[in-house]
């Protein structure tokens with residue numbers, strides 16, 4: 001299942017078909033989720049241009065952010081291994097995007113944005129569940145999320161997904177979720 005927006009022939013190397021999903025929301029509507037592809041740069045540009053200041057502030061910590069073509073390419077041209085992103089569509093329109101990106105110490109940072117008309121229907125929670133599935137398959141040991149402390153919506157989503165241990169530094173809150181034990185090599189005594 002892929003939206004008509006992306007012809008199959010143009011799919012990038014390593015495109016993970018197994019993350020094409022249908023997600024049923026709390027109100028019964030269905031959205032189509034699939035991995036982000038470079039062709040989504042156009043949709044992302046439009047989404048950011050049309051987004052309200054509050055959404056941009058909470059997602060990018062900047063209410064007036066503008067994404068230049070280099071940044072748009074960076075956000076949509078991903079390797080599906082260390083960098084992974086999913087987009088949700090309904091009626092051919094993008095309604096949400098969620099991603100993880102490598103951060104310091106082998107941790108991956110997650111972020112999500114859902115269009116206002118599609119909020120409080122369980123979509124962000126579902127997309128984080130899918131990101132977690134992908135991260136586990138790719139050996140990520142820990143997730144972190146950074147958000148503004150007044151963002152009670154994402155706070156609740158993260159709490160529901162099991163993120164804990166909130167710290168606040170320079171006005172930014174951080175929570176983490178351990179996905180697996182770190183592998184530490186110990187030499188066998190008999191060797």
Ligand SMILES: CC(C)(COP(=O)(O)OP(=O)(O)OC[C@H]1O[C@@H](n2cnc3c(N)ncnc32)[C@H](O)[C@@H]1OP(=O)(O)O)[C@@H](O)C(=O)NCCC(=O)NCCS
Pocket residue numbers: 054055058059110111112113114115118119120121122123124125126145146147151152153154156157160
């Ligand atoms: C934060 C955001 C992604 C949440 O998306 P969403 O799809 O509405 O979240 P969900 O529907 O999965 O909600 C999960 C839980 O959070 C609760 N929740 C969602 N929005 C809430 C709000 N504004 N206030 C309080 N609780 C809220 C839901 O009720 C639900 O809890 P419940 O199951 O106990 O009812 C969305 O509000 C958004 O895009 N905000 C702007 C961008 C942003 O802040 N991104 C986060 C930066 S990492």
